[in-house]
Amino acid sequence: MLRTGAVQVQCTSCATVKEPPARSRGALKLYNVGAPSERIAIDVAGPFPESESGNKYFMGVMNYFTKWPEVFAIPNQETSTVADKLVHEVFYGFGAPLEIHSDQGRNFESQIFLLLYNKVMGAHKTRTTSYHPQSDGMVERFNQTLERYLAKVVEKQQGNWDRHI
Template sequence: MKASAPKPKWSDVSAISSTTKSYWAQWDSLLIQDGVLCRKWANGRGDSCHLQMVVPKAKVPDVLQLYHSGCSGGHLGVKRTLLKIRERFYWVHCRDDVEDWCRKCTSCAAVKGPQIRSRSALKLYNIGAPWERIAIDVAGPFPESESGNKYFMVVIDYFTKWPEVFAIPNQEASTIADKLVHEVFCRFGVPLEIHSDQGRNFESQIFQETCRVMGTQKTRTTSYHPQSDGMVERFNQTLERYLAKVVEKRQRDWDRHIQPFLLSYRSAVHESTSVTPAFANFGRELRLPADLITGIPPDAPRSITDYANDLRNKMNDIYEHVRQSGQQTSEKMKTRYDRKMNNKGFDEGSLVWLHNPARSKGKSSKLQAKWDGP
C-alpha cells in the first residue's frame, strides 16, 4: 500500500499467494495508521465501524496465546475467543486458526476429555432367585434428625427389588455391618453376593471380615462409574425426592417418613419385574391402609395343606415370571445402551488423560496406559 496508492491491477497479483489476493480484494477497507496496516470493520447491524489491526502470520500464535490461553482469554470456547479477537485484529483464515488453536489446547483437552469416549457392549447380570445378590449404599449426610440420624443405609434385593432402608447416625463400618447382620441377614438369610461402591466403609477390614465370616462374596463398582450400581442409585434419588416433599421446614423429621414410603414402594409394580416387590418376595400383595377404607374383601379361608401347596406353585410361577420379565428388560436396556457402542479402546502405550478432582483438586495428570493381556 505504501508502494502504490491506486489499487494494483489483477495482472500484478495473479501470480501471488491466495492470502495476498484476499487482502487485494479488500483494498478499499485497508489503510495505514501510525505505520500499522489496519482494516475497517463494520458490525453486523452496520451502525458502527472500527479498525482492526492486520496481524502478520508470524504473530498469529502470539495473539491466540494472549486471547485464549492467557488471563485475557480464560480458556473460553471458539465462539467467544473468535469474537474477542475480531474486535481487535484481523487476518485471513482467522476462524480456522482459532478453531485449530482451541482444539489443540492441552489444558482444555485435559479438563474436557475426549468428545467420543470408549464404550463397549453392556454386560448383563441377572439373578435367578430372591436374596441371592443384594446391593448396599449409604446416602447423606442430611440434617441431623431429632433421633440423631444423619444418613440412611439402603439394601435392595436384585431379584425381587425389595428395599430395606435404615436411618443411622454415622456411616462407620461397624454401624453398617451391625445393621446388615441383624436387620437383613437375620430376616432374609445370607446372600451369595453383596454389591457396593468403593466407599471406605465397605472396603474396611471390619466389613470385609463380616462378609468372610458370613460366607458371602463382596463385589464393588468401577471407580467413577456409578452406573454399575444403578439400581440402588436410582432408588436413592426416588427416596430423596419423596422426603423433600414431606419433611417439615426444619427438616428434623426426615427419618420418620422412611418406613411409610417403603410400604408404598413395596406395594407398587416395579417396571423391570412387572410385579410388586412384595408379591415377588411373599407371593401376595400387601394390605394397604386405603384397602381398609375402601373395603377390599380378604381372601377366602383354606386348609393349611391346600394353602401350602398353592403357595409353593404360586411362588414358582412368580419366580419364573420375574426371571422372564427381568431378562426382557435387561435385553431392552442392552439394546438401547449398545446403540452408542464404538468399541474404541486403548492400545498399550497410548496416552490417556485421568481426571481425579478429589486428589488433584481439578488438575489432570497425563499417564501412559500399560497393562498385561488384551
C-alpha cells in the same frame, strides 16, 4: 472439515484440533439373578439434618431379584454401624446373600466388611467402578427417589425425617 455430498475435504489445522474418535467401551456384564437374596446392592446416602433420634444418614439395601428395598436410618456411616445394621436387619431377616454389590466407600471396603463378607457370611463382594455410580444404578435411583420424597414430606419440620422412611 467440510462435507459436500459424498466428497470430504481434509483440513490439517482442523484435524490437529479435532478430538480423537471415541474409544470403544468394554462389553457390559449382565447379572442374571435366579433367586431372592442371591445378590443385593447396598449404599449409604447423606448427611441429612440430624433427626431427633440422632440419625444423619440412611442406608439403602435392594434385592436384585425382587427389587425390594429396605431402608434404615443410621447416625453415622462408620463401618461398625453399617455392618451392625446390615447383619441384624438384613441378614437375620432375609438370610445372607451370595453376592453383595456396593460402591467403593471406605465403609464398604474396610477389613471388617471384607471379613464379614468372605469369612462369616461366605458372600462374594463386588463393587462399582471408580467415579461411576451408574454401575450401582438400581440402589442409586432408589436413593434419589427417597431423597425427593423426604424433601416433600419433611419440608417444615426436618427433625423427624427418619420417621418417614
